[in-house]
Amino acid sequence: MLDLSSFNNLQLDAIREVGNIGTGNAATALSKLLACMIDMDVPRADLVSIYSLSEYYGDPDSVVAAVFVRSFGEFGCSLIFIQEEEDADLMVNLLLRQQFGDSVPADLDPEMKDSALTEVGNIILSSFLNAVNMLIGTQHQISVPGVARDMLASILDVVVSIFGQMGDMALVVNTQLRVGASSQNEENRTISGNIIMLPDPDALELLLRKLQVL
Amino acid sequence: MDNTYHVGMADLVVVSAPAVLITLGLGSCIGLVIFDTMAKIAGMAHIMLPDSRGTKVIEKVGKFADTAVPTVIDEMIKKGASKSRMKAKIAGGAQMFALPGVTTDFLSVGVRNVKETTSMLQKSGISLVASDTGGNKGRTVEFSTTTWMLAIKTLGKGKTEI
Structure with missing residues (x-):
């Protein structure tokens, strides 16, 4: 297995490019779904200490x-x-207004909201993965999505459990999507969301080979 | 005012009363407290993973259940606590995401964290007097050496004490 601390900038740049291609596809899919303009940031591929992961993303206590x-x-x-x-x-x-117009009740029950959120997330992440696997020429299958609303630090424990056993660093590819303010969007403000890609530690070698940086 | 100590990821803190030990946002991780009410000494660890086997370098002993439990006990003894009086409480070990039809090691790490921590305490002869584990919600915990109670805050469910 590759040692994360031995990654050089060229390799991180190549991985960032993978993130870029995935995000482009995800942004297109989201734009079609919501019928509005989506902005995206230049992705980052970072090696982060698993002990300060939530501080890297924000306030550990904040609800996400x-x-x-x-x-x-x-x-x-x-x-x-x-x-x-x-x-x-x-x-x-x-999304609901886009699909059902004004007939959406204001006090939708939380389960319906989570179900809609899961669907948006699933479309974004599947589009991201399709582009990535197309780029590196691999076949893949995607699981059913899972959803959670909780403290940032608790959610990020899943990252820790992936990378924790092999060391104290995690390789994370981050990118932000933003839905612009529009007439459809009541609050008339930008809505943002982050995609985090976490390659399996034992799949990193394959990724770097496919990208021809190993 | 009691001294407040924040116990970070994989950290381990042992203190003398009066003190408050806090650890934030436990998902699959475990918040472990061991205390001796007579010597007025308490230790807290934020355990991330069940066992250190297969790990080449252990950067932080608080990271694994099998290294954290003995270290907390030793540090407490150094401060004057007695092992025979020690009691423990644990919280955490949730599974944040459930994917139907998918069983992977890392998604169920919370369950294994609870199991390993519990068995390490048993092996050390320390009785686990209270626990709040499992489920799918994150927990923030706060231990007070004034009441020797562990307060657990869960999103949407408020605060409970064990």
Whole structure:
């Protein structure tokens, strides 16, 4: 297995490019789903200490909504779509209004909201994965998505359990999608969400080989 | 005002009363406290993984259940606690995401954390007097050496004490 601390900038840049291609596809899919413009950031591929992971992402205590999927195949990885809870609720409203017009009740029950959120997350993450696997020429299967609303630090424990056994660093590919303010969006403010890609430690070697940086 | 100590990921803190030990956002991780009410000494660890086998370098002993439990006990003895009086409480070990039809090691790490921590305490002869583990919700815990109670905050469910 590769030692994360031996990664050089060229390799991290190549992985970041994978994130870029995945995000581009995810942004297109989200844009079609919500029928509005989506902005994306230049992704980052970072090696982060697992002991300060939540500080890297924000306030450990803050409440976030997250959708999680596993990708199986030659290139195994996990993906998380994570948002501030308020942003997740705005995005769900936007989707439901887009699909059902004004007939959506204001006090939708939480299960319906989570179900809609899971679907948005699933579409974003599947599109991301499709592009990545196309790029490196691997076959993959995606799990059913899981959803959680909780403290940032608790959610990120899943990252720790993936990378913790092999060392004290995690390789994370991060990118942000933003839904612009529009007439459809009640609050008329930007809604953002982050995609986090976590390659399985034992799939990193394959990834670097496919990218021709190993 | 009691001294407040924040116990970070994989950290381990042993203190003399009066003190408050806090650890934030436990998902699959375990918040372990061991205390001796007579010597007024308490230790807390934020355990991330069940066991250190297969790990080449152990950077932090608080990281694994099998290394954290004995270390907390030793540190407490150094401060004057007696092993025979020690009691323990644990919280955490949730499974944050459930994927139908998928069983992977890392998703169920919470359950294994609870199991290993419990068995390490048993092996050391320390009685586990209270626990709040499992489920799918994160927990923030706070232990007070004034009341010797472990307060657990869970999103949407408020605060409970064990």
